[in-house]
Amino acid sequence: MKNLWEEYLVKIKSHLKTTATSVAVILASQAALAAGVCTDDVRILAQPQAGLTTTEGFASEFEELAGVGFQIDYLNENDRRAKSRADASVIGKYNVYYVDEANLAQFASTGWIAPLLDHYPAEYDFEDFDSGRQTTATFDGKVWFAPITGGGDLMVYRTDVFEAAGVEPPKTLEELFEVVEKIHDPENGIYGYALRGQRGSGANVWRWMPYFRGFGGEWFNEDGTPAFNSEAAVKATETYLKLFEYSPPGTRTGSWDESTGAFNSGQVALIVESAPLGGMSLNPDNSNVSDKVAFGTPPAPLTGGGYAHGFAIGSKANETDAERDCAALWIAWATSKENELRRLEAGQSGELNRVSVFNSPEFAEAFGEELPAALEATAPFTRVNFWQNEKWPDLGNRWGIILEELITGQRTDINEALAELEAYAIELNSD
Structure with missing residues (x-):
């Protein structure tokens, strides 16, 4: 099994190299759409995730796309929750907050975060996220964050x-x-x-x-x-x-x-x-x-x-629609199919959330066909239990x-x- 896993890593790296040109074309078109949206670096408060470290390795890609950079401040789960509550309610330093199913109701009901889909770029295809994660990211009939990890x-x-x-x-x-x-x-x-x-x-x-x-x-x-x-x-x-x-x-x-x-x-x-x-x-x-x-x-x-952790638009730091569009652009890019495939290449299977990735040849090469079938089959049973x-x-x-x-x-x-x-x-x- 070890040799098969190593063979898979060689194959997926080769595949990603062959798709680099098409990704560049996509980014170029998205950059044209993003022009003028972002004026300042995006500030993010998050808790450590291996997938975010991988994503940070492609920071120059976001800079090319949006014309600005980004800065992620990391805290452990409990400290992240405490600081994000304090910042979102009073200060507003961060454009993007890492939220989870346990504190979504508080952040959404108080207006500390903005509805995501009002600003999420359509070309990043939010509907591609696993339906169970979409359900978990929903409160009071609205979607509030894009998942970085989750599942049923x-x-x-x-x-x-x-x-x-x-x-x-x-x-x-x-x-x-x-x-x-x-x-x-x-x-x-x-x-x-x-x-x-x-x-x-x-x-x-x-x-x-x-x-x-x-x-x-x-x-x-x-x-x-x-x-x-x-x-x-x-x-x-x-x-x-x-x-x-x-x-x-x-x-x-x-x-x-x-x-x-x-x-x-x-x-x-x-x-x-x-x-x-x-x-x-x-x-x-x-x-x-x-x-x-x-x-x-x-x-x-x-x-x-059903659980999910992900990224939401901070209301206080993003007072205008343009600022919220910029925060949503970073969220969409960070949780995009391209970045999920990079996490898959890095072996970060717990940070994959898109149906297109679960059904991709790369996923099947890594995990066979039974796991994606099981993930699809369990989605209808997934619900918010708390x-x-x-x-x-x-x-x-x-x-x-x-x-x-x-x-x-x-x-x-x-x-x-x-x-x-x-x-x-x-x-x-x-x-």
């Missing part, structure tokens, strides 16, 4: 373990439990499933929500009263806790790194996780089981956890603490735990 959920499994056990990929939760029980063999180093137990709205709660929403759960009623202290939430929590019986011990307080790391190391036979795991599991640099992996959709009735409200991080993180205590056995009463969360939500909404 995939079922990823070990073909060798399934064949040895004589089982088929599960299509329902009932079948999932049957399969997991048959393949679970910790004495021989194979765990049936892997989950996230670490507290946090983006950790254990993120993986719990597909069960909650799949069972029909809702966060709030139309009148604003909490609705999650429900039969659906109890059933989701019971199911989640039961599945932990088949998950490696380190995942009970672990996050994405522990659960996906357990799968890629060969400890786990089956996992339902965010889509970037697909490419990672096929790359022998990341995975010990790269030649034994297959994909499917999450077992019904699970929903796919509460789209600026107070979501507070509520989600509180449930994360309580859920971790249930997972680790510090709590045992699910109804009592949900009642406590409900009381917190009422207090939170009264502020």
Whole structure:
């Protein structure tokens, strides 16, 4: 598999070289359209992404296109969120903000960012983005950012373990439990499933929500009263806790790194996780089981956890339409098909978002045909599972603490735990 991966890199580099002339022609025509739009360098606040480092290597291309440069300031996720809130609400230093599904509602509802499609250049084809990512970038009926990373959920499994056990990929939760029980063999180093137990709205709660929403759960009623202290939430929590019986011990307080790391190391036979795991599991640099992996959709009735991070137009720093057009031009260029193909060449599979790239010969050369088919098949199941409200991080993180205590056995009463969360939500909404 290692040799095949190296052969692929040689082929894609050759392909990109042969397309350089056509890209130059496209850029020339776009530059003519961009003339006069940008007058000052574009300032961006972001969190570190390998794909952005790759994109910065082509800064001269944007300068040729727009007639200005750009500057990206990087902060880790928590610091980025805090600084972007402060800057977007009061200062307005940055033309472009890196936002994500967890803080989109706050930025959009307060007017800190502008609707993207009012200024996004049509030639960059926003409709080419995966439909699940488009959904996640939408709030109150409008699109607010272009994705740099994101996805829904995939079922990823070990073909060798399934064949040895004589089982088929599960299509329902009932079948999932049957399969997991048959393949679970910790004495021989194979765990049936892997989950996230670490507290946090983006950790254990993120993986719990597909069960909650799949069972029909809702966060709030139309009148604003909490609705999650429900039969659906109890059933989701019971199911989640039961599945932990088949998950490696380190995942009970672990996050994405522990659960996906357990799968890629060969400890786990089956996992339902965010889509970037697909490419990672096929790359022998990341995975010990790269030649034994297959994909499917999450077992019904699970929903796919739609998430996306991307770039939005800052309102305060871009007061005029021309300034917003310039910010949108940088966003469109940075997330363009050409830059995604460069990230693909660099092996940054978690930062690919366009259907045209998933369906490209380059993607098939790297990952075969099964992964893009699975990504397409899972898109209809992808939805925004969390509460789209600026107070979501507070509520989600509180449930994360309580859920971790249930997972680790510090709590045992699910109804009592949900009642406590409900009381917190009422207090939170009264502020």
